[in-house]
Amino acid sequence: MSRMSQRSDLTDSEAWIVVGRIEGGQTQAEVAQAIGVSQSVISRIWNRFWRLEVQAEGQDKVVDGQQRPMKIVI
Numbered sequence: 001m002s003r004m005s006q007r008s009d010l011t012d013s014e015a016w017i018v019v020g021r022i023e024g025g026q027t028q029a030e031v032a033q034a035i036g037v038s039q040s041v042i043s044r045i046w047n048r049f050w051r052l053e054v055q056a057e058g059q060d061k062v063v064d065g066q067q068r069p070m071k072i073v074i
Contacts, residue, residue, distance in 0.1 A: 010037070015045045022046055 010018065014035065021031045028046065032039040 018042055018045045019049050
């Protein structure tokens with residue numbers, strides 16, 4: 001039985017690889033196993049990315065004919 005790495009943080013480039021794999025259809029568990037970290041590490045990276053995406057989308061909202069920054073925190 002192999003032991004998973006005790007790493008809790010990934011580099012920025014590794015985090016983008018995680019995001020790409022999930023967007024490509026792999027599950028968090030599959031990505032975690034491939035990279036050698038726990039699923040919770042992958043979950044934290046995905047949640048951080050998803051919050052950034054939601055915030056970025058909200059920045060371009062137009063309300064009452066005016067563009068207003070909107071911060072959405074989940």
